[in-house]
Amino acid sequence: EMKVIIDWVANHTAWDHHWTIDHPEFYEKDEDGNFKAPVEDWEDVIHLDYGNPDLWDAMIGDMQFWIDETGIDGFRCDMAHLVPTLFWNRARRDLDKIKPVYMLAESENFDLLEYAFDTIYNWKLMHAMNEVAAGNANSKKLGETISNEFKYLPKGASFMNFTSNHDENSWQGSAIERIHYFLEPLTVLTFLIPGMPLIYSGQEAGNYRRLKFFDKDEIEWKEDKMFGLFQKLIKIKKSITDPAEEPELRNIKTDAPDQVVAIALFKDEVKCLCLLNLSDKEVHFYVKCQNLNGQYRNLIDDDQQSYSCHNRFTLSACGYLVIG
Template sequence: MHWIHNTVIYNIYPLGFCGAPKDNDFQLNYRLDKIYDFIPHFKKMGVNCILFNPVFESTRHGYDTIDYKKIDSRLGDNASFKKICETLHQNGIRVILDGVFNHVGRDFFAFKDIQEKGMGSPYTAWFQNIRFDQQSPYGDHFSYEGWAGFYDLVKLNLNNEDVLSYLFDAVRYWIDEFDIDGLRLDAANVMDVNFFKRLRGVTKGKKSDFWMFGEIVGGDYNRLANADTLDSVTNYEIYKGLFSSHNDRNYFEFAHSVDRQVGDWGMYKNIYMYNFADNHDVTRLSSIIRDKALQKNVYTMLYAMPGVPSIYYGSEFGMEGKKQRHSDDDLRRELNLNALENPDYALFEHICKLGKLRHSLEALQYGKYKNEQIQLEHMCFSMKTDNQKVYIMLNQSNEPRSLGVNTNFNGVLTDVLNGNQQYQCNGWCEITIPPMSSMILVENDGSFRIDFSENENDAPIPAAENMPAPVEEKEPELVPEEIVKGRYRHFKGNVYEVIDFAKDSETTELMVVYRALYGEHELWVRPYKMFQEIIERDGKKMRRFEKIG
């Protein structure tokens, strides 16, 4: 079984997540290093894969790429991102990057070369529909094709071998340097399918279990996701059904959509879908669902249905954000765990439970879907493997609802989502579902239960299949090290550069002179012995300043 079946994805739009400036000031700032503080948060949620939207150098929002081999200076540098990826992997968390190959920004080197040299540039064939007999909307002495009419996004010519060579070389670099495990393919629905066939050969040649999915809003998913191209696609059909089946009080919409996709006669039974309730391009769930109390039911469906569940950063707390006509800023706001806006902690705890269940129940990972009972405001579907059968019951009404299911099973149904409550089952089983709630019931002999104690939630999550689990080694005793010129990370996360040494004029005590690599790049002075000392934080010894380069 591929590792994606035992995966919970956490989707981060890095520039927003970190509160980076909208326009790139090209000042190096290690904002993405905040990810280290989120690792316990990921583990509690059962997250074992991070999907990073664009991380490479761009002019504004990340999708206007300048350099495919340089981390955006608003987030850090290649060395810092490599360490982030290494640390995530050490914690059993895989990494997927956003591959933006349909278009580049106007500051991309090849486009700027055409601006400078015109028809004499060797890169005129790198872009779609370059014409020198008319001007662009930006006043260039040539015209070109922009993605979806956005001329700050210059469409690449993916039939040009030099372009393909350049892009494939970048992907190989990402795998070699950052050890990434997969790719999201931006704007896949408007790209040449042959590009994906070639890309598949590149990635699978580097990592046989490399996983790729494409962004597609509608159309035939099989066109992009099949044995020759991508592994999966964004499941926008189910995204819509998740919230609208609750807004319209109509579970038939969700049930029939899933059955159409993966039921007995499903169109997409061979695709393990990328499922989501919101992302960086659409209004957040908490802002689009009419009754916020029903978000729990949405996430129960998301985690229990076929496909890999993905949580958009902040939505685990019910973060709000509405898509505006000319701006996505509200969807991409900064997330600070110590300064949450009206957090819904009950929703967060519910999602943490679902993460635990997703890793514990094989039926949720790769079971076969079946609609058991469907009513407008309550329903039951099942997920079944050869070894396990699970029933998912949902009620979105304001009243308790009784739901009967013919299980053909004699034994016990244990509701592992709600305190391991047991229900006797003798073929036909009728259960009352509390208002606006859900149940996940496992067929068993009465001995099955799942523990959600605090220790369980804080325990390391299972490493995704085929990923070696981190080996625990006894840490050597820390001793003060010589301080030299170079970059150091403070134990609170900020990065500084040691630029020189000095002596106190009164005491002759040796001092370290260092500059902040963030904000106003202020200069600081600290006693040498204090700079190199070993401190203790949360019961763990560490260096006050750790050398990083």
């Protein structure tokens, strides 16, 4: 079932927002009484003042309009950590009175997950992937990042996992610029670990360039191998996701820790095993997983085969294997 959420920027507005005339008291001012930007180089927007309780009422009222009048299912909240968590908590309470909503925070702050939000951005994962691709970290470091992040995730909350987003694409480079030949295996990773995978605009159409941030910049929609991969990964994601009980994520040891990331999803037994070769050479290795024993299906190409902890696996450079 598809859900629709819209972007909500609660920290600032454009200079021509009607509140600048109708409610100038909603804004922070500089020492001369002028509107000011929230951050020094964000000169295209002006900062709202959450010290004013009337702003809280107005902001939540506008959010309620979109839920009540249009039937959308929630919000993706821009730079959510710049707005008081207490505001978000109240907003969530009031929105849920209309209907249960889904709230995504563009933030990595865990306190937002205590009540107001369902999902936060997994920035640490993306930065770790960039480091591996740049040769500044190895697969072992990436596996440790995954384990550490999920260790502190509150029950019922989730990460949004991604290789790119609008900021990263425009300012730091497209996914192919940053992670190069590792794009496919790292895309697989974002779908196989628990959470919500993000497909950024044009990734399914092979858009490998930076999109302009402030100007219209049309994506060329064309056939690309990533489209087929995304189709398969969405199907796999649906098959391994259980809303009632999220499978347990485990970082699996191998005898090639510097080259291979191995993660498994467990629910009584191995539900899914994902092996990624994050090196530019073919690698042969064993996985140290006693629970791996029996007939498994290659979830990418649909081939069935017997696997056990005694199997010697081979992955080509930048290759991957997903079985379940």
